[in-house]
Amino acid sequence: MLKIAVIGGAETVMGFKALGLETYPAADPSEASKILRRLTRDNDDYAIIYIEENLAEKLQHEIDRFKDRPTPAVILIPGREGSIGLGKQALMSAVERAVGTNILGD
Amino acid sequence: MAGTAVTPTRMVLNQLKGRLKTARRGHKLLKDKRDELMRQFLDVIKQNKVLREKVEQGLTEAFASMQVASSLMSPEMLEQSLLYPRQSVELGIKYRNIMSVNVPVYSFSTKNNDPSEIYPYGFAQTSGELDDALGKMADVFQDMLELAQVEKTMQLLAEEIEKTRRRVNALEYIMIPELEGNIKYISMKLEENENSTKVRLLKVKEMVLQDAHHYQQ
16 A cells, blocks of 8 residues: 655644654755655655645755656645745646646746 | 768668658657647646645645644644544555556545544643644645646646657658658659660660661761
């Protein structure tokens, strides 16, 4: 069976723990990057990894590595302070990649 | 470029004609593939957009409730309440094939089916806001799962479309024109050879006739 991981600030991931997900609190991007690498290094145990946006901002190139692979799905979620639009940006970049230009217009 | 690397023989000409035919058929097929992928992709984008908005809004609300809860309880107490989850999640993954792109389909099951099992604490010493926050979190989690699926699908489709698009363009703007150019070059060259042979033959005939009969024109 596959697992779901949540990487984010200690307060953000607290709630997810109660839902039964595996949580990995990370204080800063470099810590998050270490966790991400550890989770994806040797096996495909994790099918979905949720990462808090403000940590993911600095890890864009790490996250991009997973874009072409079927697992894991690395998904950005907003942090406590609300969304900073990175998730939307991921959508835009996928559109741009496929179509060649941004057809959504915003 | 056209005409530099090919030997102008009839055999090469036939080979090139065969390749041109295959290239044209491949181009048409890939173009159809690209169009269908694009149609699917646009659907997925729409879904993704809606889901992302829903998830972001839901999570923001859940975090807000959590904030209230954490302000009402001491940090130690809060941490202690959430320390040992009673619920655990299992995720199954299957693959669906969209135009030869394998996209994941997640199936999700919780160990305990009782919805109240998300509260891993006794109600006596915790605030009601915490229950509220966890409830919201559980609600939004379904959408988060779906978002993961849709977003991964979107990324994989985007990659495949990019690849297909490049192939279509390479065939359309490089392969096919080059083949056509080479074919033209060879057929012109062959025609030229034929003409020079004809002229040579006429000349030879004239010389032979003159030798035999002292024939003068």
